[in-house]
Amino acid sequence: MEKKIQLVIVIIIIIFILTVGIIIFSNIGGKGSFRGKHNILVLCTDPTEQRQGVGAVDMAFMLELNKGKLSKTTPIYPGGMYDPSLTPPADLRSEGTNQWYLHDSLWTSDLNEGVKRAKQIIKYNTNLTTDITVVVNPDAIDAMINTVGPVYSNGQEVTSDSLSFLRNDQDERGATRGDAIEGLVDGIIDATEKKGKKAELLATVLDQYGKGNILFVPKDAFQKLIAYI
Numbered sequence: 769m770e771k772k773i774q775l776v777i778v779i780i781i782i783i784f785i786l787t788v789g790i791i792i793f794s795n796i797g798g799k800g801s802f803r804g805k806h807n808i809l810v811l812c813t814d815p816t817e818q819r820q821g822v823g824a825v826d827m828a829f830m831l832e833l834n835k836g837k838l839s840k841t842t843p844i845y846p847g848g849m850y851d852p853s854l855t856p857p858a859d860l861r862s863e864g865t866n867q868w869y870l871h872d873s874l875w876t877s878d879l880n881e882g883v884k885r886a887k888q889i890i891k892y893n894t895n896l897t898t899d900i901t902v903v904v905n906p907d908a909i910d911a912m913i914n915t916v917g918p919v920y921s922n923g924q925e926v927t928s929d930s931l932s933f934l935r936n937d938q939d940e941r942g943a944t945r946g947d948a949i950e951g952l953v954d955g956i957i958d959a960t961e962k963k964g965k966k967a968e969l970l971a972t973v974l975d976q977y978g979k980g981n982i983l984f985v986p987k988d989a990f991q992k993l994i995a996y997i
Contacts, residue, residue, distance in 0.1 A: 806833040809898040811886060813874060813905050820877045822903055822983065825870050825886060830896050844890060846870040851892040854885065874903070883985045903983040908976045915972040916959040921951035 808831040813823030825846050832840035846869065854868040865872070870889045874882035887898045913919050919926040960969055976982045 806899040807831070807897055808833060808900045808902060809887065809890065809896075810902045810904060811874065811883070813903060815905055817875075819875045821875045821882055822879060823874060823905060824872065825874055828870070828886075828890070830890075830894075830898070842894075842896065844870075844894065844896075849889055849893050851889045853892075854888065879903070879983065880985055900989045901985040903985070905981050907979075907981045908973075911972050911976050911981070912956065912969060915968050916956060916963060916965045919955040919959045921955040926955060 810829045810831065811825050812827040812829075814826045815823035817824055828844035828846060830842040830844060832842070834840075849870040850867040852867065856865050856868040856872070860868070860872060860875075868885065868889070870886060870893075873886040873889060876882040876885075883901045883903070887901065890896055890898070913926055917926070960966060973982065977984075
């Protein structure tokens with residue numbers, strides 16, 4: 769189950785990069801506060817555990833924005849990643865967790881505090897610094913599929929329940945993790961291009977942002993990016 773949840777999170781971030789990234793970042797001029805290089809950290813969360821905060825970090829990516837263009841994407845796998853200088857709270861320690869892992873970094877009622885912790889852990893382990901952080905939850909992917917659908921992956925129509933589809937793609941049709949990712953991404957791109965729904969897809973992203981399924985830290989970063997379109 770954990771691997772399948774992580775697969776869905778990977779799908780979310782890849783599609784986020786290919787849709788929001790291409791739509792927004794490729795339209796940013798090299799001006800204003802976004803001149804030069806910037807690192808955008810995307811944290812993909814699984815909110816199914818009943819704790820404070822937006823969810824567990826199941827996958828992360830660092831996007832390098834250079835002169836308004838997306839120039840590099842670095843995957844960051846949270847498994848076992850922590851900063852020894854951070855002490856986990858009592859509830860985590862009671863579960864036998866002696867380190868504050870990246871996976872648990874956003875389990876806090878204060879998102880800014882959680883993001884600061886996640887950035888510190890990533891900096892300690894990868895030496896990558898962050899200018900803007902984006903937090904995405906699984907509802908965003910289903911909304912995107914609904915917007916551009918029907919979406920077809922490996923000859924099968926993708927339902928709005930992307931988690932169930934990916935499970936079937938692996939379990940029933942024998943797709944590998946890479947095949948499942950590539951098939952769904954290709955399907956969404958193909959549907960978006962054929963139907964000319966880039967504007968609708970951006971509207972969906974805006975809607976998901978408004979609903980709190982896509983979060984930015986600092987909060988005004990999203991408005992600044994949108995202003996450049």
